[in-house]
Amino acid sequence: MSDIPPLLRWTRFASDPHGTGPEKRSAQIKALCSEAGYSIEDLDANGTFSRARIWWAGIQARRRFGALASVDRAGAGLLGYRTLLYRRALDAHRGTRVLLWETTYDTVLPTLAKAAGYHVIALPHNLESLVTEAAFAQSTYDPSVDLAAEVRRLALADALFTISKEERWFLEARGLSPHYLPYFPDAALAHECAAIRKTRLDRTNAQGAVTGPLLLLGSAFNPATARGMSAQLQWLADGPARPEIIVAGPQTETALSAHAAPHVRIRGRVDRATLVEIMGQCSALLIHTTGGAGAVTRIPEALLAGIPVVANANAARDQYGVAGVHVYDSPSEFRELVRAPLPIPPPPSAPVLAITRFQTEISRLVTASQS
Secondary structure (H helix, E strand, O other): OOOOOOEEEEOOOOOOOOOOHHHHHHHHHHHHHHHOOOOEEEOOOOOOOOHHHHHHHHHHHHHHHOOOOEOOOOOHHHHHHHHHHHHHHHHHOOOOOEEEEOOOOEOHHHHHHHHOOOEEEEOOOOOHHHOOHHHHOOOOOOOHHHHHHHHHHHOOOOEEEEOOHHHHHHHHHOOOOOEEOOOOOOHHHHHHHHHHHHHHHOOEOOOOEEOOOEEEEOOOOOHHHHHHHHHHHHHHHHOOOOOOEEEEOOOHHHHOHHHOEOOEEEEEOOOHHHHHHHHHHOOEEEEOOOOOOOOOOHHHHHHHOOOOEEEEOOOOHHHOOOOOEEEEOOHHHHHHHHHOOOEOOOOOOOOHHHHHHHHHHHHHHHHHHHO
């Protein structure tokens, strides 16, 4: 398969197994394609077009697709820019006519791709209408109309893979035929997690647990993540005991600065070596989310590294019932869990069947594109 020209991919995110959740997902998809013998050419997100061309393309797109052409209800200017960007990329691509569609924001790209003879594989990182800025702002935003448009948009794909079981269930209920491709760290990251697990096993006490600070890890530029981290810090401050806590992740030093205290170390974004050190010594990873969609990529990585996870039901959604994921439904249950010695969990198994199904679908559509 090494002689097969590259597949085209549209993602807003870098493929970084050590990055944010979306970057981890993009890295996983790229790694799975590479394992199957396929390389990827990412669509260039930068372009320069005249203002007249942009507006004319945008007006045509709005006439064709309507106000729900995109999840962010883009105006004619942005819609026109995207239209020109997509056309240029689809025409310029000299590889296999298969599009990996990760950034599933609008109807324009799959429509243009199909018209140009591409087969489209949709890999939404989540249901976008449930994680828009309007939803994050906790306004009166009702996602039902945008969600219905998103379902119609995803139906344009030749194959569809969701990151969570819940989203697969929902899309099946709406008449689609999605597959499930859960997040799982790529081989290099899995190897690193195994090394962290070994370090932790050497530090266990009589209960099989690691005694160390609690870890709050997340990207605080995501308002929903920041709210969840803030709630957990408040619950721990209100409790009878104040355990040592390490807070790490982009923008945590600003979004959570009000929670700084002698027992709370807010580190902000840390380099990988520092994070590996923290993961080796922490007693548990704490996660709390409200709303949102997709799956929390921190959980499989933590479990591979031997770190127990304390999460509310929303955060645990795709990993609910998995060994090592301890779920609470109230602040008192949360405080009780973090005070308990939580043993190192068994390592989760790679989703071999789901991976095989994904790689098989790629091969099928590559073959179809060459016939």
